[in-house]
Amino acid sequence: MSDEHRRSSTTDFDIEGLPASVQTLYQVMLGINPDFSIQQWLEQKADEDLMLIERDLERERIHxxxxxxxxxxxxxxxxxxxxxxxxxxxxxxxxxxxxxxxxxxxxxxxxxxxxxxxxxxxxxxxxxxxxxxxxxxxxxxxxxxxxxxxxxxxxxxxxxxxxxxxxxxxxxxxxxxxxxxxxxxxxxxxxxxxxxxxxxxxxx
Incomplete structure (x- = not known):
């Protein structure tokens, strides 16, 4: 991985310090979208998961x-x-x-x-x-x-x-x-x- 890609341009993440599967995902996503930001992706996934958890909790509360x-x-x-x-x-x-x-x-x-x-x-x-x-x-x-x-x-x-x-x-x-x-x-x-x-x- 080149030095310019060792860190995401929009984050302080050390890509090489992440699990191998995440590094692979990062490389694949860069191939699809050169402007891919792992920080934005993580924030988006966190928001989506929080929404799912909120729905599950509400469903359980009603039950x-x-x-x-x-x-x-x-x-x-x-x-x-x-x-x-x-x-x-x-x-x-x-x-x-x-x-x-x-x-x-x-x-x-x-x-x-x-x-x-x-x-x-x-x-x-x-x-x-x-x-x-x-x-x-x-x-x-x-x-x-x-x-x-x-x-x-x-x-x-x-x-x-x-x-x-x-x-x-x-x-x-x-x-x-x-x-x-x-x-x-x-x-x-x-x-x-x-x-x-x-x-x-x-x-x-």
């Missing part, structure tokens, strides 16, 4: 805002269902023969101070076996699926199908994808078992 809204709706609905239980009526934990693990998780939640929770949906997080789980929507969906599966234990056909879950949870604005993610979580944590294709039973 999270929608998710928080849905979590609030699900949490409020769940709290309302519990509040409307007639006096003396058993709650879901008493109605179903929950596994030892779930009973332990319930006890762990009951000894917690309610003031520790910043959001009502946190009650569902304490029902998840994975201490690192921090997705309230996953926790809510997983718990709803487990409750539905537990309710089938004493039936003639003691299983629940994916189609049934999609239909029931779909009415609560839970998507099929979110339902599948919760099923996968429950299977991996050994709280739900697939006895046949798309047929699930709760842990005994």
């Amino acid at each position: 999270l805002a929608q998710k928080i809204h849905r979590i609030d709706q699900l949490s409020s609905r769940s709290k309302k269902e519990v509040a409307e239980l007639p006096l003396g009526q058993k709650n879901l934990f008493d109605c179903f023969d929950l596994s030892e693990t779930m009973t332990h998780l319930r006890e762990r939640h009951e000894v917690r101070d309610d003031d520790d929770f910043a959001h009502p949906a946190s009650v569902f997080l304490n029902l998840m076996q994975d201490e690192g789980a921090d997705d309230p929507l996953l926790a809510i969906t997983a718990q709803k699926i487990l409750v539905l599966a537990e309710a089938r234990k004493d039936k003639i056909e003691p299983w629940i199908t994916t189609k049934e879950l999609f239909k029931i949870l779909g009415k609560q604005e839970i998507s099929e994808k979110e339902c599948e993610e919760a099923i996968d979580y429950l299977i991996m944590s050994h709280q739900l078992f697939e006895i046949e294709e798309d047929c699930f039973v709760a842990e005994d």
Whole structure:
């Protein structure tokens, strides 16, 4: 590379100090446009990337805002269902023969101070076996699926199908994808078992 090209005419960049791929690009661009400025090119690329990042962040912000809204709706609905239980009526934990693990998780939640929770949906997080789980929507969906599966234990056909879950949870604005993610979580944590294709039973 000639001395006059070792530095861009419009920048203090030391071209030879840049990675080989950038040097190659610089030489190619000089062949196309003798007035090519690597500084202007970098500034243009930075501006373009910043615009893309800004759009991605805005898209993610909207997605999270929608998710928080849905979590609030699900949490409020769940709290309302519990509040409307007639006096003396058993709650879901008493109605179903929950596994030892779930009973332990319930006890762990009951000894917690309610003031520790910043959001009502946190009650569902304490029902998840994975201490690192921090997705309230996953926790809510997983718990709803487990409750539905537990309710089938004493039936003639003691299983629940994916189609049934999609239909029931779909009415609560839970998507099929979110339902599948919760099923996968429950299977991996050994709280739900697939006895046949798309047929699930709760842990005994």
